[in-house]
Amino acid sequence: MSSASHRAPCCSGDGEAYPLYRFVRGGFRLAATAFYGSIVCDQDAASLPPVGEPVLLCFNHPNSLTDPIVLMGACSRMIRFIAKDTLWKVPIVGWLVRCAAAVPVQKKEEHSGDIDNGQTQQGVLDAWSQGHIVAVSPEGGSLMRTMFKKPFKKGYLYWSVDSVFQHWEDEAYKVHIVPSGIVFLHAFSWRSEVMVRFGTPFPVDRSLLQQHGATQEMTNFDPSDERRRAVAQSVVNELVSRVEVAMDGLAMNIPPPRLPGVPEEVEGDWAAVQSGIVAARVLCPNAAEKVSLSKWVDLIKYFAKELQKAENETLDDNLQDYYQDLKHHGLSDARMHAVADGGRPSTCLLLCRLTLQALKSFLLFACALPGVVWWFPLWLLCRFTESIFVRKGRLVCDGVVIRRGSNFDLIASTKMMIGFFYFLVASTAAVVLTFRWVPSLVGVIGWKGDAVGCVAGLLVACFLFPCLILLSMRLCESGMAAVLAALELKGLISINDEDLQELEATRSELHSRLSPLMTDSVQALVRSETRLDRAPWWSIWKRQKSDWHECFLPEDLTWSGLVEDGNRARCCGVAAPLIQHGACKADHKS
Numbered sequence: 001m002s003s004a005s006h007r008a009p010c011c012s013g014d015g016e017a018y019p020l021y022r023f024v025r026g027g028f029r030l031a032a033t034a035f036y037g038s039i040v041c042d043q044d045a046a047s048l049p050p051v052g053e054p055v056l057l058c059f060n061h062p063n064s065l066t067d068p069i070v071l072m073g074a075c076s077r078m079i080r081f082i083a084k085d086t087l088w089k090v091p092i093v094g095w096l097v098r099c100a101a102a103v104p105v106q107k108k109e110e111h112s113g114d115i116d117n118g119q120t121q122q123g124v125l126d127a128w129s130q131g132h133i134v135a136v137s138p139e140g141g142s143l144m145r146t147m148f149k150k151p152f153k154k155g156y157l158y159w160s161v162d163s164v165f166q167h168w169e170d171e172a173y174k175v176h177i178v179p180s181g182i183v184f185l186h187a188f189s190w191r192s193e194v195m196v197r198f199g200t201p202f203p204v205d206r207s208l209l210q211q212h213g214a215t216q217e218m219t220n221f222d223p224s225d226e227r228r229r230a231v232a233q234s235v236v237n238e239l240v241s242r243v244e245v246a247m248d249g250l251a252m253n254i255p256p257p258r259l260p261g262v263p264e265e266v267e268g269d270w271a272a273v274q275s276g277i278v279a280a281r282v283l284c285p286n287a288a289e290k291v292s293l294s295k296w297v298d299l300i301k302y303f304a305k306e307l308q309k310a311e312n313e314t315l316d317d318n319l320q321d322y323y324q325d326l327k328h329h330g331l332s333d334a335r336m337h338a339v340a341d342g343g344r345p346s347t348c349l350l351l352c353r354l355t356l357q358a359l360k361s362f363l364l365f366a367c368a369l370p371g372v373v374w375w376f377p378l379w380l381l382c383r384f385t386e387s388i389f390v391r392k393g394r395l396v397c398d399g400v401v402i403r404r405g406s407n408f409d410l411i412a413s414t415k416m417m418i419g420f421f422y423f424l425v426a427s428t429a430a431v432v433l434t435f436r437w438v439p440s441l442v443g444v445i446g447w448k449g450d451a452v453g454c455v456a457g458l459l460v461a462c463f464l465f466p467c468l469i470l471l472s473m474r475l476c477e478s479g480m481a482a483v484l485a486a487l488e489l490k491g492l493i494s495i496n497d498e499d500l501q502e503l504e505a506t507r508s509e510l511h512s513r514l515s516p517l518m519t520d521s522v523q524a525l526v527r528s529e530t531r532l533d534r535a536p537w538w539s540i541w542k543r544q545k546s547d548w549h550e551c552f553l554p555e556d557l558t559w560s561g562l563v564e565d566g567n568r569a570r571c572c573g574v575a576a577p578l579i580q581h582g583a584c585k586a587d588h589k590s
Contacts, residue, residue: 021078024099029073031416032066034470037191037551038542040532041074041198042294049176049201051077054128056160056204058243059180060251061137062144063187065093065413070182071135072100074196080127082120082136082156092417103127103134121159128163128175138243144187144409144562146254146268152244157236158223160204165228168219174205179243181250183297185549188386188411191477192551195293197250202242209235252297254304262402269308270562271320276304277549278319278333282510283518284526285337288545292532295525296548306517315513322506329499330491334546336507339492344500350493357486364479371472374465378422382415389414394561404562423469430465431457470541477552478543 032039049055057079061067068081078101085104088094103123127134138152160175167173179199186192206214212234221228247253254272256264280287280299287296307316326333345353365372389411395403438456439449495503 020099021101024096025072025078027420028069031420032069032073032194034473035190035412035416035419036194037545038293039070039074039194039196040293041196042532048075048077048133048178048198052131053176054131054163054174055133055176055178055201056128056156057133057135057178057180058138058156058247059135060148060182060247061139061142062182062409063184063412064142064409066184066187066416067137067142067182068100068135069413069416070194070196071180075133075198077133079133079135082124082134084141101132121162124156124159125163125166128160129167138240138247142409143266144405145266146252146270146273147256148244148247148251148253150244152240154236154240157204157239157243158232160239161209161232161235162223164204164206164209165214165219165223168206168216171206174203176201176203177239177243179246179250181247181252183252184412186551188408188415189551190382190415191473193293193548195297197294199246199250204235204239212238252301254301255308257308258310262400263404266403267405267562269304272304272308272316273300274323274563275307275316275319276300276302278323279303279307279514279517281333281547282319282507283514285334286546288548288550291526291548292530292535293548294530294532295528298525299522302522303514303517315510318506318510318513322503322510325503325506329495329503330487331495331503332488332547333507335488335492336503339500340504340507344492344497347493350489354486354489354493357482357489361479361482361486364475364482368472368475368479371468372476374426375469375473378419381418381422385414385418386411390561408562427461427465431461434460474541474543480552481543481550 055077057071059067059071063070068079068083072079080101080103081097082105083097083102085106087097087102088104103120105120124134134156136156138156139149140153143149157177160177163175164173178201181195181197181199183195183197184192185194209231212231214228214231214235218225218228218231223229223232252273254269254276257269257272260269277300280296280303284291284296284299287299291299306312307319326336389407393403393405393407394401395406434457435450435453439445439453442452444452492500
């Protein structure tokens with residue numbers, strides 16, 4: 001492919017893009033904000049090196065094109081991603097990656113014969129010379145999994161060494177390597193949570209190269225020269241180790257189980273993540289109210305790794321059994337915690353609360369109805385598309401399941417693209433209808449009527465229509481939460497005293513057995529206060545949740561079969577949801 005077809009939009013020399021990039025970034029931010037409940041930046045992107053400083057941003061890659069969309073929205077500086085060159089041939093996607101100033105790279109699995117990425121290397125070196133951020137995934141391609149795909153690729157780190165050799169005379173020149181991590185609580189579920197973390201930068205500069213034996217004379221050597229290559233290899237080996245350690249602390253990195261099956265070797269241990277969530281709920285039942293998203297992710301990761309150990313195998317099985325019992329009775333751990341603290345309310349009081357939740361959901365759905373008319377077809381279309389991906393995601397070879405979600409990383413970006421085109425058509429229809437009806441309604445004709453219609457159409461397309469849709473979705477989300485709370489109250493009414501007491505005793509025992517895992521460092525993490533802990537938990541566009549894993553629908557990291565139904569030894573069928581959505585904060589406290 002010619003260099004002209006990959007040419008990025010004009011970028012200023014200080015590392016920032018001109019309006020075309022900002023336009024695409026604004027669209028990505030809008031799409032990500034509408035799709036996910038919130039995108040939390042654990043560490044302020046302002047801590048990145050200032051504008052004009054060349055940066056290599058390393059990120060994990062679990063969710064295909066959604067990962068760049070989320071990162072672009074979280075960072076105020078321009079990010080130029082290294083993307084496979086075949087994307088430039090895809091309609092619309094090609095225009096977007098070109099406008100996003102991406103740098104093309106050839107991949108062996110998509111090209112026959114020898115691969116020549118000399119153009120890619122030169123594009124990256126030129127970007128750093130202009131003070132840009134270049135982003136790359138050390139894992140290579142996207143794949144939804146619980147762990148990193150190792151060994152990390154090293155080519156991009158060799159480029160950073162070549163860049164320093166290229167600017168040897170400038171002692172202050174350095175390429176800042178910034179590790180980052182993206183964590184999706186539900187990668188493709190609407191109104192779920194996303195966390196982005198930027199790690200502490202570390203530089204690749206002349207002094208680092210000199211520590212490994214580099215000299216000024218080597219700047220005249222060809223990069224393939226044996227002596228220069230040895231220096232570069234020594235530097236890169238140190239850098240890749242630092243990148244691995246840094247990213248492990250930023251993202252969710254859960255290794256496969258001790259005795260992995262074929263799918264676990266590729267996708268990791270989703271069952272351990274599930275157990276980590278249950279354990280974190282038992283020890284922190286009011287997590288969404290008292291623990292920030294960053295701490296919640298760290299708790300899940302810690303408990304998941306602890307429960308993978310051989311000495312905790314029985315505890316892991318007991319947690320799974322407890323979850324299955326809760327699911328059978330239609331209860332959540334937060335509800336059991338409330339019952340254990342305050343006792344079981346009377347049946348009459350529970351019926352009153354159930355009735356109030358049902359009325360609340362009816363009123364919320366009724367208020368949302370005008371907007372639902374516009375976006376409900378989109379919801380059906382996205383659900384149908386997701387079902388197609390789920391059906392095709394399970395790969396079986398000779399009767400053996402080798403993958404459970406081979407294409408699940410494409411679901412979120414596909415939904416976003418469908419939503420983009422749907423709202424583009426819907427907004428256009430709203431503008432046309434407004435342009436035709438408003439002049440006649442206000443009694444203005446001629447060019448004045450056309451002007452009034454144009455202004456009204458723009459107002460509808462840019463403000464009224466988006467606000468109506470978002471507010472309607474927000475009301476439906478709260479209405480669904482009220483429905484699920486009512487169903488949970490129904491479960492509490494239906495369960496007999498003996499079963500309820502057994503669940504209470506089981507939870508109390510699990511809490512006692514899990515408490516030793518709360519080491520001093522973990523307790524210090526929970527007690528610490530960060531910027532995220534002081535952030536507001538609720539806004540008009542964001543519902544306060546009783547569980548960080550709540551989303552619009554009752555689904556969780558089970559993700560349609562990624563976790564076996566129950567313990568690891570059970571069959572690989574489609575799993576039931578781990579989350580039994582709890583009631584709202586007020587109902588849990590009542």
